[in-house]
Amino acid sequence: MRMNRFTTALLLLLVAPTGAQEAAQRTAFYVGSYDVDSSTLISCVAADRLGDPWKSIQGSSNIKTSGSSTTVTEATSGSLPFADLSVGDLLFINDTPGRPHSVRRVAAKASGASITIDNPDFGETAAIDIENSGNGRSFSWQKVTCGTAATDGWIYVKPYMFKSLSIYLEQMNATSIDFKWECRHRTPVGYGPAVNVYPGTLTADVCPGGTVSSGKCRYTAASQDTLTDVVIDIPYDSCRPLFAVNTDDGDDLTTNAESVTAFITVWGAK
Secondary structure, X not given: OEEEEOOOOHHHHOOOOOOOOOOOXXXXXXXXXXXXXXXOOEEEEEEOOOOOOOOOEEOOOXXXXXXXXXXXXXXXXXXXXXXXXXXXXXXXXXXXXXXXXXXXXXXXXXXXXXXXXXXXXXXXXXXXXXXOOOOOEOEEEEEEEEEOOOOOOOEEOOOEEEEEEXXXXXXXXXXXXXXXXXXXXXXXXXXXXXXXXXXXXXXXXXXXXXXXXXXXXXXXXXXXXXXXXXXXXXXXXXXXEXXXXXXEOOOOOHHHOOEEEEEEEEEEEO
């Protein structure tokens, strides 16, 4: 069974992945504010060093800002907390007690001591005020990897009955952007073929804010309408989103960059 619904999704995302015992509901990122440049369908996933999308990597030292800023720096000189991070990786910044984590994306990296961040577009500004009067704040992060192979981008969801597949196209400067969701079963001899679960091939399928084109959602403009959740209760082994850009402008600066966020929320452990 499938059904479409719309949601702001903010509360789902402002919690970093954790290695603790599984809760009633879990959310994992594929990408945040991803700039789609590939004209071939590409899939990404955010994960820890071992490739686990439900866990994050603990930052090596605390970080800070000078007031509210998109520039984040090391709290202790020479500690280089961003040494292993790259543009596109996701940060989960520990906030004040009683508040959730703040999620940010690495937009640019000046050095292991300083980065520029932006926001995965969930109602917050990109700038953040991280305590700098003391020792700063701790953080964790995930490495985002992308590829066009049949093996790229999958997140294992077999233990859960319900899966909510979410995509939001916040910004674009291209003729159009395509996306779709695939899931797959695991058989005794390996993985079965990928199933195009959304938008699929049914005449009843719709793409809010866009159109169905050859089994993909095609968008010619970004809008709130593109924030789409597809809820499925089929016992698939794993699922992934795929994206492709058609006639990109070739300039990824500021408002010319495409911006796509995708995540999966699971619940109902079997």
